[in-house]
Amino acid sequence: MNLNNLQPAEGSTKTRKRIGRGPGSGRGGTSTRGHKGAKSRSGYSKKIGFEGGQMPLQRRLPKFGFKNFNRIEYKAVNLSSLQALADKGITKIDLDVLQEAGFINATQLVKILGNGAVTVALDVTANAFSASAIKAIEAAGGKATVYGMTAEEA
Helix, strand or coil: CCHHHCCCCCCCCCCCCCCCCCHHHCCCCCCCCCCCCHHHCCCCCCCCCCECCECCHHHHCCCCCCCCCCCCCEEEEEHHHHHHHHHCCCCEECHHHHHHCCCCCCCCEEEEECCCCCCCCCEEEECEECHHHHHHHHHCCCEEEECCEECCCC
């Protein structure tokens, strides 16, 4: 084997199609693009959503709905869940405790709702409370605090 007789392996290379090099090549004339029309021209690119002149889907369907970008999304946690934590001996409940217990993610805001009952005095700190949750927590001798203020101020 010498440099002058090196060849690629059998079947590893293909010869490229020489398009538009005269009628004798078999690929001259229309250069494999068919006859006339926009698709045969250079620079053609179909518009996104174009359906051949038929009214496109995004124009056939009506516009509807509204997304309020000021909406605050809370993760709901019920009093029954807080009571389950109290049964394990946790009386001071805040976002870190709820995250460790698996009720919320690190980025979620929490609203305490009044479904269930609390029998232990709990010190609960959350982003929001329902009125029934505040009554139930305070009736059990506990304290409901919105981050930075008491629940009544919020």
